[in-house]
Amino acid sequence: MRFTELAVPGAYVATPRQIPDERGSFFELLRTEELSRVTGGPFEPRQVNFSVSRRNTLRGIHSVTVPPGQAKYVTCVRGALRDIVVDLRVGSPHYGTYAVNHLTAESGRCVYVPEGVGHGFLALTDDATICYILSTSHVPGTQIDINPLDPDLALPWGFTEPPLLSPKDAAAPTAAAAAAAGLLATWQPVS
Template sequence: MHIAELEIPGVFVVAPELRKDDRGSFFEGMRADEFEKVMGRSFVPRQINYSVSQENTLRGIHSVTSPPGQAKFVTCVRGALRDFVVDLRPGSPTFGQSASNILDPESGLSVFVPEGVGHGFLALADDSCISYVLSSVYVPGTQIDINPLDPDLALPWGWTRPPLMSQKDANAMSLREAEEAGLLLPYQAPDARPT
């Protein structure tokens, strides 16, 4: 597998080596040993979630306060997604910036989202399913929701008609409001992160 850090510090994209034959294909979706060598830290799954969305559904931008904080390893297991990560960490050299990838089961591409970085996606096909492998369990009251249409973020979602969104996401605060409320996890340089 090929693991590369994106332009946002601590965010990694994982591209597996696909093995195909007459029966179909096989690939390793995640190998902790290889991942930890590149990341320089451990990632221990504590919860796995799935969400299924119809085409043109927009979910996010979501993160979790600290404690407990939450890293995510996200993979599209059915359909296709335009996936976004947004740096929500005050003090980060890329604070407020985003990176995007197309995730689908054919490519097997996955994205690692570290603590303090927000995540969201637009479903590009009906019945699209995303898997979230999480570093912490759900704790009520720790969710941070940033409006995915925040004009300061200006995320290039690429839809052709208004997306389907939850009221929670449509009414979420802006990045600036979340920062002013003190909800965001400050950036820690790689050499200052716990291992």
């Protein structure tokens, strides 16, 4: 597996080495000791979630308060997604920087989202399915929702018609409002 750091510090895309044969193909999705070596910290899965979306569904931008914090390792297991991570860590020299990745079931590519970084995606196909491997279990009341259409973030979703948003995401505050409310994580430089 090859890891490449994204424009958002601490976020990585993982590209597996696929082994094809006449039956199909095989690849490793996650090797925690390798991810921990690359990121410089442990990643111990605590919860696995799936989300199934119809084409043009926009989900996110989501994060979790610190504490408890939550790192994510995400991949597309059916269909295709335009995946975006955005640095929401207050004080980060890269605050507002984002990285876009095209995830498909066929590619097996994964994105590692560190604590304090926001995540969202646009479903490019019907029945698009994303798998989230999470470093912490869900704790009610710790979810941070940022409006994915926040004009200050100006994320390049690439939709050609208005996306389908949940009422919660459509009513979510801007990143600036969330920062002013003290909801966002604080940048912790690596020493």
